[in-house]
Amino acid sequence: MTEAAKPIRVALLGCGTVGTQIVRLLTEQADDLAARVGAPVELAGIAVRRANKPRPGVPAELLTTDAAGLVTRDDVDVVVEVIGGIEPTRDWLLTALKAGKSVVTANKALLAEHAGDLFAAADATGADLYFEAAVAGAIPLLRPLRESMAGDRITRVMGIVNGTTNFILSAMDETGAGYAEALDEASRLGYAEADPTADVEGYDAASKAAILASIAFHTRVTAGQVHREGITGVTAADVAAARALGRTIKLLAICERVEAGGDRPGEAVAVRVHPAMIPRSHPLAGVNGAFNAVFVEADAAGQLMFYGQGAGGAPTASAVLGDLVAVARNRVVGGRGPRESAYADLPVRPIAQAATRYHISLDVADRAGVLAAVAAVFAQHEVSIAAVRQEGRSSDASLVIVTHSAPDAALRSTVDKIAGLPFVHDVVSVMRVEGEEL
Template sequence: MMRTRPLKVALLGCGVVGSEVARIMTTHADDLAARIGAPVELVGVAVRRPDRVREGIDPALVTTDATALVKRGDLDIVVEVIGGIEPARTLIGTAFEHGASVVSANKALLAQDGAALHAAAEEQGRDLYYEAAVAGAILLIRPLRESLAGDKVNRVLGIVNGTTNFILDKMDSTGAGYQEALDEATALGYAEADPTADVEGFDAAAKAAILAGIAFHTRVGLDDVYREGMTEVTAADFASAKEMGCTIKLLAICERAGDGASVTARVHPAMIPLSHPLASVRGAYNAVFVESDASGQLMFYGPGAGGAPTASAVLGDLVAVGRNRISGTTGPGASAYAALPVSPMGEVVTRYHISLDVADKPGVLAQVATVFAEHGVSIDTVRQQGKDGEASLVVVTHRASDAALGGTVDALRKLDTVRGVASIMRVEGE
């Protein structure tokens, strides 16, 4: 039966996502009430600029005092979509202390302080849900946390940033250079005026930390994630990738080590075969590929950002938390029982594509091959082109540790016959 007393909801932030959350709460009020089992009432909206016109929101609900709003004491749910570390962290903690559960889309905060936030929620007997923090509307957190709770996840491999995927897809499909593709992404609104968080991998690294922690039941922080941006990817790299039957994507990769006794989390550009499902993810879309013991291979695909898609994930959490609130229960909290160590990047094992500028003279290939052999890195294929005393040498290796590859590259740079290391690209998804 429908409960007559409404669930009181406060909204922290009313930007692109927050305004969509408020709109859907209003336009779908009857449906939300039917699904939750009680009406939902928006009782306050905290913003920084109160004078801005917000269509569909009663001005009487708008406040600049977010602290006073979360301290009301009669709130059931606080929706946090302001982003960043502070004041979001303090406001969420205050909301727990004053009796509210929290729905958040704050990937940066959850990656940095997820363990402390979960502990605070558990101490107060409240929910902390954050489906919208990773991959927008794509249902990913809940399947990992609930649907696959009885399975053993071994690997999570994904495109979790739409801006970078748009840029790399444009470079691949048109032959454009990095800056040209970035300029188009900015003009179309896919890239921010300052795209650093996206193109340098910070956004994807935060998401990787969240995904690894949930998938492997282990606390993984942002500092545990190896991060490498994509600003050095060139049209020549794409040309080499095509010759190998590959394309290039900025990937978040979370996986168990070979013996299962540790985990790794990393973000970097990588070549993947065109036959891999992630290779066909185009434009600003996201996709995450999950490999587990019982379920095998699963792929989650869809829009990874934007006001309406992200708001959809927020509202899905609001329904779940609302149901828990009515029944007097809480949903699943943090699961870190496995407590697996996070291995350093040097222990990661994969294949590599290395492009070298070398002198075009006899014996160079033998010298290069000797360096690889001395560092225990086995060569799979070599391709060489030369003209007028200069040559390019492309080496693709068998699987080797990142530390071994790093030592190899350092030694190659010391050879008189190697003019420079043009690019190093990991090869994944095989």
């Protein structure tokens, strides 16, 4: 066997739903993978929490509970991590990279907080760091942003990047169900975790948004810099209101290149995750169930959309295997993958300065002068009204207002002022509106 044909030895950290599928694909496609890489790809060991747990199709002799020991073994070339979490996973991956071992990870939370540390360790030894599976599962997205569009100027990335919340909102839209009922159905079908907090409160999507913004705008963005709102407050009435306007509600991750504003010249980055109404004519409006899709806008390429399975064992394993082939091939031929590109170092603009639009639903007293008084508050805060709908109900009325684009802080101040008016009984809902102007 020649030097180039020496096997590429892989340490796998984690053997749950995704890890099991990785083992299956490595076994079933061994010959094809060897041909694509230029050398056999072999499992050196699999780190798990419980080695005695039955795992059909997984060689028991490869299992170990010593992840730290596995990543430091001399016969390991690549570490594949699908455990998740921050610590001790961060330490294991840093140890591997500092030892010159390439890393493939699906860990969005870790990358959204510590990508800089991981890239620095990779650069110091010339190791590769790949993470396609961290965002949007099987959808080829990060590599096109990192490589295919490296010569373009990306201006906006907007997408549905969490399958659980998209399933819930799709069910609410299709059946008229409330949030709790749709969540129960998602749990029954296995789309929602036993503790769905990371999904429904937007934490998962915020981590993915940070990664997308970092790549798209060549700027380090962490999850803590992403404005985050979940879907727990979305009601059946909100969904019905969106339908009446020819819109639907989606939890969106929105990353934009914007003007810095204030005294600082140049550009900045705005990154936010929140539910929003979008026109049913928008490409993202037809993305239903547990699917993901990301809409990218760039100066030269124009508008692009990436769509597909955003989660699940096999789809995620597909993305991991794609990365594994890339890093293994680099080790065989002596090449290197793309490094971190954070040269732009743009400031991250807070949500208060972001230009957004609101859909506001109010319960008000049904009497003369109410609409004029509400409109006056909008005028005081320099927020323009795009559309108004009022329906009387005996002595009360429902008043729905959709605004034009304005700074989020101005919109929020407007809503707060309106809520204090004596004839406003309740601010029923406030939701951002994205897409084409009404």
